[in-house]
Structure formats: C-alpha cells, structure tokens
Amino acid sequence: MTDTPLDTSHDRGGLVDKAETIEELDAGKAASSDRFFNRELSWLSFNERVLAEAVRPRYPLLERLRFLSISGSNLDEFMMIRVAGLVGQKQRGIERASIDGRTPTQQLQEIGSRLETLYAEQQRAWRELRRELEGTGIAIVSTKRLPSEAYSWLKDYFENEIMPVITLQAIDPAHPFPFIANRGMGILFTLTRQSDGEQVIEMILIPSALPRFVRIAGEEASYISIENLICRFASKLFPGYSVEGDGAFRVLRDSDLEIEEEAEDLVMTFRSAIQRRRRGQVIQLELEDDFDPVAEAVLRRQLAVEGATVIKTDGLIGIDGLEEIVAEDRPDLKFDSYAPRYPERVLEHEGDVFAAIREKDIIIHHPYESFEVVVDFIRQAAADPDVVAIKQALYRAGNQSAVINALIAAAEAGKTVTAVVELKARFDEEQNLMWASKLERAGVQVVYGFVELKTHAKVAIVVRRENGGFRTYCHFGTGNYHPVTTKIYTDLSFFTADPKFGRDAAKMFNYVTGYVEPRRTEAIHISPISLREEMCSLIDREIRNARAGRPAAIWMKCNQITDPQIIDCLYAASQAGVEVQLVVRGICSLRPGVAGLSENIRVKSIIGRFLEHSRIYAFANGYRMPGDRSTVLISSADLMSRNLDRRVEALVPIRNRTVHDQVLQQVLLANLLDTQQSWELMGDGHYQRAEEGDNPFNCHRYFMTNPSLSGRGEALEPDDVPTLVFHKETRGETD
Known part of the structure; x- marks a missing residue:
C-alpha cells in the first residue's frame, strides 16, 4: 500500500493489522478507557488529520488532492483489515474486550458513527478541490455538455479503447452473478427492451487495466471518470434498449491472509491464501446516491452484504483514484521539486561506500539524503572481488528494485548471497513471491523465515576479506528497501563496521534462517x-x-x-x-x-x-x-x-x-x-x-x-x- 507521501498502508507503514488479542494485556490489568484510547478510533483520528491537509490552503492544490486520495486509500485498507477483523470476531461470537474495554460489537458501532462523518468530510473536500481545480484549468467533467471537438474525441476513444475491453453481462437466472473482485468497480444498468417492454438488468465490471480517469485530448486538462464515460455512451452499448437507470458501485472485501502454522510448503500456502483473499467476505459496498432501487436490491442480495458497511454518496466513489489526476504535469500546483543529496562522506572517499564506513560509522537521513547509497552498498559488494558473502532481510522491495538486481548481480558474480524474503508483508505478498523466484533462479539462497513471525527487521551485512581476515559491514534501517517509499518516507540508514554489530547481525540471520536463538548479543536487541x-x-x-x-x-x-x-x-x-x-x-x-x-x-x-x-x-x-x-x-x-x-x-x-x-x-x-x-x-x-x-x-x-x-x-x-x-x-x- 502504493506509494504516496502518507499512504501508510504500504509500510507501507504497516499501519493496519488484525485485532490485538486479550492475551496482550498485562496480567491483572483490567481493560480501561480511563487509561487507554481505542486503537481503531485512534487510527480514524489519524486519517482525519491526513484529510485535514487536503483542505489546508498553504499547500499547493494538487498536493491537497494527493492528501485526499491518500485518505481514501488509507481508509480502504482500514476497512479491509481492521474492520474486517472485528466483523469476523462478531460473527464468531467473540466478544473479548480491547485494551480500552470495548467489545468488537461496541467498536463497530463507534467506528460506524465516525465513518459516516469521515466519508462526508471526504466528499466535502472533493467538492471544494474540484471547484478550485477548475479555476486553474483542470476540469473534471461529468454529464455537462462538452465542446463538439471534445465530445467527438471521447466518442472515438470509447468505441476504440473502452468497448473492446469491457464485457456486458445480463443479470438473470440464465447468467450466474459475476464475481466482483476486491476493490472492484462496476455499473448496473436498468434497461427496457424496446421490442417488448421487458425490463432487463445488465452489469459492466470495470477492468482494472482501464484508467480511473480519462484525460480528454487537448491543451486544457479535462478529465472524466471511467464510470461517467461508460454511462455517457451507454446507448452505444445497448442498441434497442432504453436506459431507465444506472449506478456505479465499488466493493471492498476482507483482505487478511490466514496461514496455517503447520503449513508444509509456505510458498504454495501463500499462493493459495492470496487467491482466497480475492474472494473474501464483502466488508464495504459503495453506491452512488441515485443508484437505481431495483438494481440496488439485486446487488445487495447477490453480494450478501449483511454485516457490511454500505456507503451511499452523491459524490465520487473510490476517492483513492484521484491520485491519477495528481499526476497532471502542473509543477505550479505541486511542492517544489526536491533532489536528495548524496552523502558527502562517501563522496570524499571517491564514492567508495566501504572506505567511508571503515573510517567511521555513518548515519543517512532519507529522503533528504539519497537512498542510492544503500543500493551502492550492495552494488559495490557485488562487484568487489574481496567480498565473499552478502545477507539481506527484505520486507518490501517494490516492483522496480535496484536492491534486488544488485543481489542477483552478486550471486551471478559468485558471491554467497542469502535473502530473507518476507512473504507476510501485507499486499506485497505476490510481489515478494515473484522476487523470491527471480532471486532463486540467479543462485541466491532464499529463506522465508518463520511461519508465525514476520521478519520486519531491515538489516544487510557484507562480509569482506581484509588484511588476512574477514570484516563485516552492516546496514541497519528503520525503513524498507523500497524505491518509492525511500523518496517520501523519512527514515534512517545506519552503516557500521563495528565487529560487535557484525557478530550480532550474523546471529540474527542465523535465528531467522536456522531458528537458532542467540543466547546473548553484544550490541543490538x-x-x-x-x-x-x-x-x-x-x-x-x-x-x-x-x-x-x-x-x-x-x-x-x-x-x-x-x-x-x-x-x-x-x-x-x-x-x-x-x-x-x-x-x-x-x-x-x-x-x-x-x-x-x-x-x-x-x-x-x-x-x-x-x-x-x-x-x-x-x-x-x-x-x-x-x-x-x-x-x-x-x-x-x-x-x-x-x-x-x-x-x-x-x-x-x-x-x-x-x-x-x-x-x-x-x-x-x-x-x-x-x-x-x-x-x-x-x-x-x-x-x-x-x-x-x-x-x-x-x-x-x-x-x-x-x-x-x-x-x-x-x-x-x-x-x-x-x-x-x-x-x-x-x-x-x-x-
């Protein structure tokens, strides 16, 4: 979860996790709202602070739009993980209290009340930003009349780019109700067949490959949402029918992975669990306010939304999709560009990272200083004939990872390379499975760590032959080896060649790869x-x-x-x-x-x-x-x-x-x-x-x-x- 300045879902910050259990309370300590704030309500307060930045005049306009988008993305993950966990507990009759004394049922009631306000504030912010964007030459059109040139371009785009991709599906006994994926969007149409007056309901599921907003050709920046575009040209989809009503909807599902601790093949277990996640229980259904009542009844019945949150809005569904508009090339509406510095200490050693670390410990403050020095740490190790081994713990590495490529280069150069790949990094499981496969093909020893524990530590060690012996160089980080988040997350990278840290880091890797618990450490805990x-x-x-x-x-x-x-x-x-x-x-x-x-x-x-x-x-x-x-x-x-x-x-x-x-x-x-x-x-x-x-x-x-x-x-x-x-x-x- 992704990655935008405050989209902590990718830690993506590790923002959300299944509900804490009562065993985590200290023995003899009663749960109490006098001593603790509720975790879920505290998270909602956090997202309210994110949303508040969207209406803060001191920020450039597109940056405010980005904050609004992030608040939507954050809220989606909160629903898919945290609320889904509480719903699951309630359905199983589990009424154990949180640390502040609230049962799952009580928490869900209070969350529901806060959500109603939060969603309304999001739509209010969207209306305000939309008006201000129009004043700067960025328009988001809907059903308004378009200039003939723009209409002609949209018509051609729809016929050539949209119609071949979308699929019409009748909703009747002869056609099974289609599966709607997590975060899936669709449109239901209520139609009347002109030949016999028969009422028909049709569904279009919007493929994720299509843009959320289509930019209309021309110098002026005009956008139309994909759902409005499809509805605008519905007559071309349904010749011989009269369109009586339409409505867009969006579905969120329970997205937590439950893994058997006795799993014999962790990779196969995760592949299967990822497939199950796509079909999780519906947790939230978003509907346009004027959704056709007949179609809505069908949708509710088929999705079995009992216990789910149903949001009806007269604004935009899928607020997170506004990130596409933020990409508009308008530097005057964004923060001034910023280029991170490369550490002067390393430059003074002619770019030799190991020489700089050898002189004394280094701390790097990202994103103000470039993450490239961390990549260079692995790249130079891969090319250095005196390096004999590299070990690295990978929690999130992104989809374009220079670190992964450096590890592959090291293995291909004959180094002993070990990569601890965490399969339980939420929403990066598929990406990490892909990297693990690529690393293994290159000769990297890939280890998946514990089934019951996530390996969340950010540690890398390089063992180098020096002066007739070996010296271990360490990197300890507070953030992930991820090419996007390293540009927008503030994190620290600590480099040292202190032997105590090297011995401790080696023990940590042995603990993860061989389950050998260190009896004592000299520096780290x-x-x-x-x-x-x-x-x-x-x-x-x-x-x-x-x-x-x-x-x-x-x-x-x-x-x-x-x-x-x-x-x-x-x-x-x-x-x-x-x-x-x-x-x-x-x-x-x-x-x-x-x-x-x-x-x-x-x-x-x-x-x-x-x-x-x-x-x-x-x-x-x-x-x-x-x-x-x-x-x-x-x-x-x-x-x-x-x-x-x-x-x-x-x-x-x-x-x-x-x-x-x-x-x-x-x-x-x-x-x-x-x-x-x-x-x-x-x-x-x-x-x-x-x-x-x-x-x-x-x-x-x-x-x-x-x-x-x-x-x-x-x-x-x-x-x-x-x-x-x-x-x-x-x-x-x-x-």
Whole structure:
C-alpha cells in the first residue's frame, strides 16, 4: 500500500493489522478507557488529520488532492483489515474486550458513527478541490455538455479503447452473478427492451487495466471518470434498449491472509491464501446516491452484504483514484521539486561506500539524503572481488528494485548471497513471491523465515576479506528497501563496521534462517527475544534516576504506540517525574496529560510533505537531555504488541559520538520542535493543531534547506547547519 507521501498502508507503514488479542494485556490489568484510547478510533483520528491537509490552503492544490486520495486509500485498507477483523470476531461470537474495554460489537458501532462523518468530510473536500481545480484549468467533467471537438474525441476513444475491453453481462437466472473482485468497480444498468417492454438488468465490471480517469485530448486538462464515460455512451452499448437507470458501485472485501502454522510448503500456502483473499467476505459496498432501487436490491442480495458497511454518496466513489489526476504535469500546483543529496562522506572517499564506513560509522537521513547509497552498498559488494558473502532481510522491495538486481548481480558474480524474503508483508505478498523466484533462479539462497513471525527487521551485512581476515559491514534501517517509499518516507540508514554489530547481525540471520536463538548479543536487541525487555529496562532506569533526583527524560519517535505494558511503563515514568516527549505519527493508545497518571507526557503527531517513518528512542541516562551521554537507539519496531512479540525486529544503539549527536540533536530534536506540521494529542483523545508561535518551525523544510545533517563530510563546517536548541518552556528555537 502504493506509494504516496502518507499512504501508510504500504509500510507501507504497516499501519493496519488484525485485532490485538486479550492475551496482550498485562496480567491483572483490567481493560480501561480511563487509561487507554481505542486503537481503531485512534487510527480514524489519524486519517482525519491526513484529510485535514487536503483542505489546508498553504499547500499547493494538487498536493491537497494527493492528501485526499491518500485518505481514501488509507481508509480502504482500514476497512479491509481492521474492520474486517472485528466483523469476523462478531460473527464468531467473540466478544473479548480491547485494551480500552470495548467489545468488537461496541467498536463497530463507534467506528460506524465516525465513518459516516469521515466519508462526508471526504466528499466535502472533493467538492471544494474540484471547484478550485477548475479555476486553474483542470476540469473534471461529468454529464455537462462538452465542446463538439471534445465530445467527438471521447466518442472515438470509447468505441476504440473502452468497448473492446469491457464485457456486458445480463443479470438473470440464465447468467450466474459475476464475481466482483476486491476493490472492484462496476455499473448496473436498468434497461427496457424496446421490442417488448421487458425490463432487463445488465452489469459492466470495470477492468482494472482501464484508467480511473480519462484525460480528454487537448491543451486544457479535462478529465472524466471511467464510470461517467461508460454511462455517457451507454446507448452505444445497448442498441434497442432504453436506459431507465444506472449506478456505479465499488466493493471492498476482507483482505487478511490466514496461514496455517503447520503449513508444509509456505510458498504454495501463500499462493493459495492470496487467491482466497480475492474472494473474501464483502466488508464495504459503495453506491452512488441515485443508484437505481431495483438494481440496488439485486446487488445487495447477490453480494450478501449483511454485516457490511454500505456507503451511499452523491459524490465520487473510490476517492483513492484521484491520485491519477495528481499526476497532471502542473509543477505550479505541486511542492517544489526536491533532489536528495548524496552523502558527502562517501563522496570524499571517491564514492567508495566501504572506505567511508571503515573510517567511521555513518548515519543517512532519507529522503533528504539519497537512498542510492544503500543500493551502492550492495552494488559495490557485488562487484568487489574481496567480498565473499552478502545477507539481506527484505520486507518490501517494490516492483522496480535496484536492491534486488544488485543481489542477483552478486550471486551471478559468485558471491554467497542469502535473502530473507518476507512473504507476510501485507499486499506485497505476490510481489515478494515473484522476487523470491527471480532471486532463486540467479543462485541466491532464499529463506522465508518463520511461519508465525514476520521478519520486519531491515538489516544487510557484507562480509569482506581484509588484511588476512574477514570484516563485516552492516546496514541497519528503520525503513524498507523500497524505491518509492525511500523518496517520501523519512527514515534512517545506519552503516557500521563495528565487529560487535557484525557478530550480532550474523546471529540474527542465523535465528531467522536456522531458528537458532542467540543466547546473548553484544550490541543490538532482537524481538521477540529481548527487545521488549530492553525497552522496559531503559524506561525503568529513567524512573530510578528521577526518584534519585537525577535528570530523567524519555524522547521517542515512532509510528504507533499500542502495547499496554510499554504504555504502563511510560505512565509509571510520568508518575515518577520523568519528562516524556513522544512523536507518534499514527495510532496512540496512550492517554497523555491526565493528572496522577500521565501529566508529564506530551504526545504530538507530524503530518506533512513527507511521511515520518523512522523509529528513534532516546533516554537521558541521568544527564541533561539532549546530551552526549544520552542513550540513543534506532529501530525497525514500533511500540506495538505485534512488533515486540510477533515480529523479528532489531533495536540498534547509536554509540559513535558524531552519529549519536546527529540522530538526537538534529533529527529527533527537530521533530520535537516542529510547530507547522504538528498536532497535539489532548487527554480526551482529540487532536488540535500546534500553535505556530512567533517563530514557526517546519522540520521538513529545515532538513531540505540545510546542508547534510547526517552523512556529513569534512567540507561542511559545524556553522553550516543551524543549531537546534530545546527549551522546555519555549519548545525550542534555532541558533
């Protein structure tokens, strides 16, 4: 899920997953809405913040349209996974409560109420944007009269490009009702046969190969939706019939994959499960408001929509499809173009990535610095005669992956190459199966990891022959090896040749490929083995320091916080007087600012041009925060039960002083100081925009307009980069 700046469905952020189970609650802790926000309602709040960007005047018009499209794509996946999971529980009679005390039935009721408002806001935003687009020369036409030249072009296009592709299907006892795929769109026509007055219902399923919007030829940018185009020329499809009514519809289905843990052939099991997903239970049916009643009754009956959400709208169905219009070549209506920098440190070594890492550790801040350096890490390893082995964990790699091609080149060059391909990366399963097959044909040893655990860690190691022995070079990332998301997700890539990290990374790969659980590690922590324990231990250390009167603070940046144990640890820290600053982009089940519980916790969410995706965890360690002695770690893991207990993740300490300062006092601090893209989470669960103040600060603009903050070279003096200063009272400034 895809990839647009905030389309977290592809993590695509890993935004949605099946409902957490009651076993994830701490023993003896009662579920309570006084202590926790509901996960599903918190997610809806996140998508409301995304949608709010679509009506924000400060953004260019097509970027606002992109936010609207993303809100639609996000909501689709929420329905297909999260709501589908709750519906399934309700249908099976499972009424176990979530951490906030709500049963599946109660959650579905509240979600339904929020959805009604959210869908209405989407349509309101669409009408506003449509009017504004027309004022800039971009028109989305419907049934309005067209100039003769445009009409003639559309008629020819329909006859030559559309009619040969679509198929008419009568709906009657002689013709079985056709299967409608997940996210499938169609049109039902109610017709009267002119020869005998017989009423007939016909269906057209719109092939996914057709464009969602057709751009009418000409200098002016005029678009027509595919469903309006088909309806406009319906008379050409049904000669001898009178069209009495028509209506477009769209179907969403349960899209979760359920895999048998005892599966003997994981690849075949996944191929079969993907096929089943396409035929999942209908979860949502979208209909045009003036849908013909007779046709609607047929559709509802045939799709067995009992328990499904039915949305009727007088606007546009399939809001996510607006992304096609965003592609219009109008740079004046988009963000200024931005070209990521290649790390100066590597350039100073004439592009030799390994020489740069050998000198000292490097941190790369994407997308401000190019992901190409990560690809070069593998490319150069493939071409280097001294490299003997490459191992890489691939969660999402996209459909045009330079990383995959580099691994293939390495195998063809005779290197020992191991790729851990995660088949359970939601909605990328088919893509990953294809890559796995291609890698195997090239001679790569492909491993699929655990059946019951997702391998979500982003780790690569290169073993190189040096000075009569071997040296291991490591890459640890907070994001995926994906060519699209690396341009729009903010993530960190950490490179090191420290032997401790190399030994730990090798143990992690042995754990995934051979199920050999490491008894101890020297630097990194791995879930589900020790990551949770380490996180709780670090929080506990801050509590002890606060009680001893020493400086105590916790700064965290992640995508979601839902794990009850971690939240309770943070509550305990707040009650002990620890200052807790959290940047949580999406779901947050923690309730901040509650007297006696969390008055020392502040939570904010950043929504802007780039999707904040990096996970950074920092602890004062008994000294002033931020400072040289603070403990700083990066991770592939969010603070969710699935990440801590059901995924293989890596928590990586940053020990090099230069890198430590860059991550803590630039990247993390800039997120805390941001005011222009930030939302504050209130104790009652609602979010409000942060006050910009007299000196508004935009962390994305800061990183885009300053020299490299991470892979810095000797040519950059410290004064080249404005220093960020954190003041608890004023919330910061730049010097």
